[in-house]
Amino acid sequence: MRDQEPSPRDAERRLSTKEAAELLGVKPETVYAYVSRGQLSSRRVTGGRGSTFDAREVDALARRNRRDAAGSSPSGGELSVRTRITLIESDRYYYRGVDAVDLATRHSYEEVAEWLWTGRMRPGTTFTAPAASVAVARRAVDTLPEHAAPTDLLRVATIAAATADPLRYDLSEDAVLGTARTLIPTLVAALPPAGHDRRDEGPLAHRLWTRLSPRKDPDEASLRALDTALALLVDHDLAASTLAVRVAASARAHAYAAVSAGLGVIEGPLHGAASGLAHRLLVDVLDQGDAAPVIADELRAGRRIPGLGHRLYPGEDPRARALFALLERIPRAEPALLAARDIVETTARHAPLHANVDLALAVLTTSCGMPPTAGETIFAVARTAGWIAHALEEYGERPLRMRPSGLYAGPKPPQPLPE
Template sequence: MSTPSDPELIRAREACALLGISPATLYAYVSRGLLSSRPGPDARSRVYLRAEVARLAQRKRAGRGAARGAAQSLDRGLPVLETRISLIRPDAPYYRGRSAVAAARAGATLEDIARLLWECEDQDPFAAPPPAAWPEPVAALARDATLPPLERAMACIPLLALEQRQSLNAAAPVRREVAALLLRQNAALLVGTRPDARPVHRLLADAWRPGDTGFAGLVRSALVLCADHELNVSAFAARVVASTGAHLHATVSAGLAALSGPRHGGATARAHALLQDARASGAAAAFIAERWRRGDELPGFNHLLYPDGDPRGAELLRQLRERCGDAPRMRDVEAVLAATAEHSGQHPNIDGLLAAICHVHDLPASPALVMFATARLTGWLAHALEQQALGTLIRPRARYAGLAPGSER
């Protein structure tokens, strides 16, 4: 019997052995979206991604002992702390009990979501306009168009902390005002302009497509849908830093640093590249089919927390079709969506739709990441405020697996 040539792919028998299940259960896992499969070396066989199978096996082992369960929790396993900020459900992420998808459809802005997540009640931390000019230590960096967006923000935000006299003020209203200013400043830094009193989605949209109100509406929805997603990598990093009592600028810097990794924020660039490559191939369906046959990933599709499809991606896709259904570049997107559904059964996720918005409007990949980073800062700040209100330090223990003291080398 032939075996997969790619070491990252395994046959059904090996997948069943790793998971401790029968072939029937394996096929049920695929139908439920817990695993994906692709054609094997012959027409009747299927192969599976080794990493996906191993990750599912880890999750199955979680709970078989406190130490093991805690260790497995660090990769989308068991919950590790309580939060009142957001809840992930199959139909939508929920912000303090309110559907993010419903909020996007209803016309909510990122500022509206910030007021909700930060529990502002009657306070409007965005009421005061931001300063008209950058502080002198920041001005040159903030205007430097040669710097990539994340790097420009990461360079400037620590310097902005030096100018913020209230950075360590513990009063909740003051902290919310600091957070609101940070939200505006970060957005402006990411697009290389000055902060102002416009809604954040207009500031971004006008930087890329001035005066295009339909495009601004897509950006608004994207920001709302990306504002928080429970304990994702960058939110957890920001929350750990916040637990030390560090100021909000430090927590935002931690979130941006985590987001800069290719396995987190880099997902939008890979999804954009997939759309660009499919267009360049001249035959998107064949291009996707060949990638899938080789065992290559399809960035911008699938989400482990949404086996039936990412509702954030579905909502943005609905809006993008409504606005740009007849656009030539939308046909590229539709071709990739159709081919991916046919060959893999996977649905587009939020990274894929942020990339699609850029592709359809003939923008480079960077605005997709900028939208994500602008929005997600709202959640980082909510987690920071919640963690510091608790007053506890996040300090997990490690289970040592190295050489025992005194052992012979």
């Protein structure tokens, strides 16, 4: 049934709190909550108590609420958010309607990021970090203990870079894009070197290599694999970290704060840190020379086998497939590729799960001499571009819309004061 448009009479009249609550299907106090969130405007009744509300605003909010309710999942009540950024379907995924694997294998990480942000391709684009931003980020990162995790370093670098940007509260599209193009290279520049001099110019993947691998002169195939991994991981719809970014952006937090929210979420072993678990599993298989005893030990300990399966891909993870294809061109990656295949085949005897991108990242990091945490760093740097894209999109929506209502399940009030 179509929503009815307000009549001319409705457009001219104002509603009482009770009338507004009835039209919205909420309690009167919720109407005032809408006012405090900026979703409704109110006007005090002249010479009396209470407020009145514009009938058109109330009607528009009621229609939005009905659309939002219709968009939620009927099975699990999951939040659904309209987005034009990434689509995942039929074991493939798309950035703004274009096959993401094709984009990642034909364009650099920076070019894919620009496409995600603007819908325009800028061939040859590179990101440059301002000297002042890099200096303050490095000073902040250098104060952390040696055992600090990659996300610790990146969070601190993000906050430090924010303090060096007096225009961070400007949420206009041009300003946020400017932040994105300088924040990502600043994060890479702030990371400590991996045993040799840092590289601070050229493609971002080349700069990141010097922070992750002790091998001073990487071959072109390895650098291409790293660059493609970054591009493949730019975005993946509303993953947990991306949802956190959109919540922050909905509250009109600036871009640095929104990225910091995303970095806080990816530390979980079920998200950004999953590649580190796959790396350690792969190293164990390489050491043992056989996946069977390693898989048996994992299952005996009640642990899930990392690097296998993905809830959004019943078949093969397209990101893993694309990255494995590139790794096959790197001779020194062959042992890790064989170990990964052994893991998949051994597990498939009882659970037919395909390799996901975490296992492919593990092959990349182990074969390039990188530490187990390298995959998490790659993931975080790559996904920062996607977080910025989602923050930009959320800034164009009504503020504070990412505010679900809690379903209270505690003691029924009023309860006596505790003694």
